[in-house]
Amino acid sequence: MADKGESARSNLLGQFASLSGSLSKKALGALTRRVGGLTLDIGRTIILDRAQRRLLSDEQRAWMKRAGEAIQDARQTAGLSLDELANALDLEDKTVLQAMEQGSATVSFDLILRLTSLLARNDPIPFLIQLVRGFNPRLWALAEDWGVGRLPGMVERDRQWMNIYRGNEAARQLPQADFERVMAFCESALTMAVQFQQSAAASDAPDDNAPGRRRG
Known part of the structure; x- marks a missing residue:
């Protein structure tokens, strides 16, 4: 099993490394x-x-x-x-x-x-x-x-979340049961905040059907 896992990792690494040998025209233009x-x-x-x-x-x-x-x-x-x-x-x-x-x-x-x-x-x-x-x-x-190319932004967001946790020593010292309750609250709060932001963004979006709006 270990040999198969190592072989799979080596194969994946080889595929990723092989990208360095062939650039598409679009990639060259982006460069x-x-x-x-x-x-x-x-x-x-x-x-x-x-x-x-x-x-x-x-x-x-x-x-x-x-x-x-x-x-x-x-x-x-x-x-x-x-x-x-x-x-x-x-x-x-x-x-x-x-x-x-x-x-x-x-x-x-x-x-x-x-x-x-x-x-x-x-x-x-x-x-x-x-x-x-x-x-x-x-x-x-x-x-x-x-x-x-989207990965760095995703990684940076993960890093910011981790820094919030790492910067709160009290949260890190909580007993496991209390920590799980805090995590549940944070998850609920995050879901509500995302929904609020999505609703706000939708309400701020221009309405193409609004009276007087020209249509192309």
Whole structure:
């Protein structure tokens, strides 16, 4: 059973990795609009100089900065120096890692996977998505073409909910029975709030059948 599970995971990983080898025309167009004029190889790690960084869009530079900060935070949380992480990743030196943490490199999908397995094995998906979004714009353009681009927003919403819970120490200390009652109340309150927001949005929507409204 374990062998089958491992085989399935390997197969899925292989399918996902194979996306990096084939970009659709639509994805390339999306890349041009979102990333800017710089052509970046999916399978290569490149340290960008200032001239190359200027060719990137402001949005892409911001995502690269966030991805670099995510690596630095995860590395420091793990208690690793740059040299130690470089050795663990089998890199020749720490220069590439320094560039990544500074948000001034593009990163191959293979290296992104290795970073994720080392630094975020307990919660890999948000970390992986953030690194692909920041460091591998071509693969991300393809991911958006496939509809994966909605994932960061969903992950961010989940993170916000978790932060609310983590920030309430009293809730975390409740006995299990009390905690379950609080959870039931929160679920009910959330359902009511969503229904209220949906009703408000529907009432604010323009009425195409209203008197005097022109119809095309």
